[in-house]
Amino acid sequence: MATQPRDIAETDPLDGWSLPAWTYSDPEFFAAERERVFAPSWQVVCHESDVTEAGDWHTLEYIGESVIVVRGHDRRLRAFTNVCRHRGSRLVDGPSGCARKLVCPYHAWVYDLDGRLTGVPDSQSYPEFDKARHGLSPVGIEVWRGFIFVRLVDDGGPTVGQMMAPYEAMVAPYRFEELKTLGRVTTRQRAVNWKNVGDNYSDGLHIPVAHPGLTRLFGASYGVEAEAHVDRMWGDLMDRPSANWSERMYQRLLPPVPHLPEDRQRHWLYFKLWPNVAFDIYPDQVDFMQWLPTGPEACTIREISYVLDDDRREMRAARYLNWRINRQVNAEDTALVTRVQAGMASRSFSVGPLSDKEVCLRRFCKRIRELIPEARQNERPSSGWSQA
Template identity: 30%
Template sequence: MGQDEWAEKIRHQMRFEFERTGPPDDFPALPEIPTERYISGEFFALEEKIWQQSWLLVGREEDWSEPGRYRTADRGGSPLLICRDLDGELRGFFNTCQHRGAPVVREACGLAKRLRCQYHSWTYGLDGELLSVPDERDFRDLDRGSRGLRPVRLETYGGWVFVNEDLDAEPLLSWLGPIAEEWAPLHGESLRAMASRRERVPANWKIVADAFLETYHVKTIHTSTVSKLLDHRGAAMGLFRNGHSRMVTPKWDRVVERQRQVASGIRELPGLHALFAETNPAYSVFPNLITPLDTVGFPFIQFWPMGIAETEVEWTFYGLPTDVPEEQAAWEAYVGVFDQVMGEDFQNLGSMHRSVASGALASIPLNYQERRIYHLHEEIDRRLGRDLIPEAMQVRPVLEPFWESQS
């Protein structure tokens, strides 16, 4: 689908949203979400499967700028190691020596010609092959060929690096579905990280993620920021296979006109359709990546569970690289405004988790505007296996008939 066809589809959806007087006639009442899903240790333990069998963003190709450059990644739960081998290929492994499980690197990042276990000095090549074992004579029938570092899947899209512990996982491009095509005009390979932030939020990761999947809250908590930019009544939402989704929210006409007259000081990404300037297209990639796109750049926001009641939120901005002081200053101002918006989003989440944990709220009723939240929870249950989830914590699948097609 080209940009013109995509834009016409979105505009049609936005017109429908503005004109409707209620939910579409064929849209179901969404079953309430049991709050036990957010606070149950049993459910949290089941969710480990999500992080082991999903494509997770771990960085940019340029983060591994030369052979031997490595970085660790463990916020998905498992200790992973990504390195660029001597032939320049990016590879992913478990950061786990195949002797007794010690890490082969301790530092979060570095440069190495070989990977040496921090316990007994078993040494591996950057391709994961076991090269040497101290006192090898004391092992009977040790097969070095079968003791290489355990690999994980690693694939890239637009310069971003994703890993998946499941060696039989669906290829990344197929997994992304329509999003891969809709992000193509961004030309991700030409972008670079402009700024990055991290924040710990005292709430379950799903409470945090839910907050970024609807605009129902905009008029209440973003009174001086987002609500002055976006008209939530026209938000057009699309649900995709694999739990991904899209939400395109129109800007107020006065905002669009002001943007035409006043330059931001940041270069715009070339070749984008006019709809990018007239709206805020936001995407969710299951399980933990959200991005609200803009014409000058955008953040990738990720939610990492640190425990049942704690989430680390990381957001990194991407844009056209610059060494011009005035543009760098404009970027600082741009990121500062977004930091304010994130603070507004965070302010209720810890209290919401405490309320849920107290038993004061047994289930969550969602409206039509909040259907992306239900879509996320349906996919969580599909990934875990409904037969493994206690019946009282399940959500009933009802949204598949409303998924957009892959074509």
């Protein structure tokens, strides 16, 4: 397995150690993560192709907030909290829809697609009320290569484009801006802390042990590296036919992709953006996945596939086989993170050593300890530490 560490200086004695087990189950630590990790982080909502017409909207639910992304009559994309300014009612229900205006189902307050409050029933009964000051609360929004991201709090951190800057040339040939949905967003509930899902995603050492299918496909070519805000993983399909039917047929049927360079024709590429958004990039499709925390020991995995127009039978077959292969990988990963979450409850385990090859985990743990210094303590602090 190729591993390329980048700029990880061993200046802190904890750099070679994992986060303590208590941080994967403690309610107070989870509350700190919601504010210090997730509120300022960029979260992917959908792709521009999902909201092409005026009034098209998509929502994202996370850390107790509901965010709505909507395309205005002026064709601009905007993001708001999905909350009426009157009594706090949710404005829209469900993951997506289309509306000429946003009308609150509680008291029928009306908002234009640009967030302006335009209608208040019996407005005369609200003395000295200024509608101009009570539009929908805006949320930070960024479109990176066609994918729409939102951020609840601007802490001065980098944009998505700045995070991905080291890899722009690598991503460019895949034509992200032209992608369209394949299927629908799926969600999977997992009884594990969100960090366990992310740790597993960026962990290259478990591939030859726990993923026989990926090992048959990639051999020793699987590699990992860590940039400041992005992890990259990759592998190249081997020519030797796999013993597994789905893998062997994928190897055989995956057709040439004219817009990709020769070295990407059989290349699988993965990126994890801080702290919990991933792009799985294949010659045949692009998937995004994110693991959203719902509690100290629970999270929701949200994912969907996007593709370029290609009606070739071989391409349709390759995409189906890709799904079969990764369904098995997901099942293996689910078993792994469940075992880890259970093991972390043992009084015998606190922290574990990290290999020099575990560059992504080292980077992640270092960042968490910077944002929440209590993560430096092997034992759980006394209750109330986050308010001290």
